[in-house]
Amino acid sequence: MDLLLNQLDLHPLRAELYNELHSRPFHVLPCPAQVTHIAVLTTPDQRSAQFRHWQDLHIMLGEDAPVEDVSCYEATFGSLRIRREMHMEFASYTFINLAGGEDHQPFRDTGISPLPEGWLEQLTGTVVAAFHIDIQQATKSPKTELAQIRHWFEGERLVGSSPWEGKARVWGTFKLHSDGFGRFMVLNRDMSDSQLGRLTQRLMEIETYRLMSLLALPLARETTPSLNDMDQQLAVITQSLADNHDLDEREVLADLTNIAARIEAFRAHSTFRFSATRAYHRLVLTRLEELREDELSGHLTITEFMTRRLTPAVETCESVKDRLEDLSRRVDRASDMMRTRVELAIQSQNQQLLSSMDRRSKIQLMMQHTVEGLSVVAISYYLVGLLKLALDSAYDAGLDFDKSLVLGLSIPVVMALVFFGVRLVHHRFIKLAQKQ
Structure with a gap:
């Protein structure tokens, strides 16, 4: 059997886990x-x-x-x-x-x-x-x-x-x-001696864990005034958001960030202590159950004393811990509402900006059409001038035609060609922009 066990893959902590109970x-x-x-x-x-x-x-x-x-x-x-x-x-x-x-x-x-x-x-x-x-x-x-x-x-x-x-x-x-x-x-x-040892061990654990569980109580009392102050600030901010008053969003977000930072500082300082208090309190209650006490006439039992004195103190610590968590969630919700409000304001500004840009684009388009018309006239003027030079050269070379008539008839043709050429280039750029 030992050889068989040696052939198995044993967990390195196996012996330590066995010895832990002892x-x-x-x-x-x-x-x-x-x-x-x-x-x-x-x-x-x-x-x-x-x-x-x-x-x-x-x-x-x-x-x-x-x-x-x-x-x-x-x-x-x-x-x-x-x-x-x-x-x-x-x-x-x-x-x-x-x-x-x-x-x-x-x-x-x-x-x-x-x-x-x-x-x-x-x-x-x-x-x-x-x-x-x-x-x-x-x-x-x-x-x-x-x-x-x-x-x-x-x-x-x-x-x-x-x-x-x-x-x-x-x-x-x-x-x-x-x-x-x-x-x-x-x-x-x-x-017996072993029973005395177990009873004494229970008493030592009850008293030690009782005191360890109470270490968080001064911290809870110290934290409570600050929690009350932050709770009041958050209530004012939330009410202002509900009333839809004109608010300085930047200032409100700064206040919310400050409250959130203070809460996180308190949580970082107290989370371990409050969690340890809850764990120690559970150990105390377990050890008290193991005592199986009978009452001595006229005196509180240890369990009654602990229930009356220790449990309220632990519940105070639990209450402060719960308030920290609740404040953290409320600050997150208020921050979300504030961010939503800011985003809506930004969207409204963007909409106004887009509308303004659309109006400017329309004006620029009309100006562009005007410029295109003027450019057609200017290009046509220069082309007609070049055509006149070509007609003069041909007439001087011996060709017999009416220069004025030909030049006059070419003007509308040249302008039509220039107009359609400009429009063709314009549409090509539009299609290229749409593809991109």
Whole structure:
């Protein structure tokens, strides 16, 4: 069978396509554990610097540094487990501290506590998401547990749920705390290490994608006043066209071109961000469905909180994107109407010009006929003069005839010949012009 497969033409990406589904495996987390997740926006130029910084961490921890930068890399250094994942526009770092015992202090001992001093501060890129997840065993007294949780979350309003058929309880605030990090707490009741890892992975993805999806909201708010202004300008121009007022077509076309240029500038600046927001929002909704949450009495679930807060923000971005597209189409239609108006005006001018040229052509034709008549007289006059000289020579040579009579009779003959000759030449030129 191997020999048969080797004889087939295999796609060069076949192995890579198989490995793609296994490139980012779920974590396997014991309880208790402390996790810190950081997502950093990165440019292509910063990726190489981040990888060198990642290699420095291995050296500082006394391990061999990785040689090749891959999309997902995980390593374990004693009680510290670290993972680096590269995404389309950001890099994520997950630090898992397995040294904390039952008596550890939540959110004082975190996933980044074992890191070498000063390493994290030198990380390049722009931090978007940074939060701690503390995993503990659930207590048997929910009331005592809730009082402790409020203290650990610094008195902020809690959002909580019981995912996966009540096998755990998850608490969070979706706010920044005094240390500048967000916080989540997972209280394990009856979950295996692999289930804890999948649940923690879902929480990290929900929070990271939530923040990434909101990056477009400030841009949408910044763009809206300009859209309102352009919308008003376009409405005035369209109404003027509808009222058929006398307009300066050149000025109106310049205004429309300016509006179109501004719209294209906004689209070029925002299309990727708005499209990314829609994609991240869909990922958030998918991850929320996978939590299969049950409500904790008196608290919003994570899904309810996201639906109430995140969805309107995403819809605002979608609305601004739709307005940009709608304005672009309306400007195109107004420009088409304006161009049609200009073309009709040009056609009217051309018609007037053609009419004027036709009148001039008729005048020139009449003048030509007049000139032709005069030219017939002039040519006939010279021909008769030549004929008179010929008659005089013949009479002097001895021919006996009446010179005056012959000359008089030749005048109408000469004029008739000249007239028909001129007309013949005239018709030949007309036919030649018609053929061309």
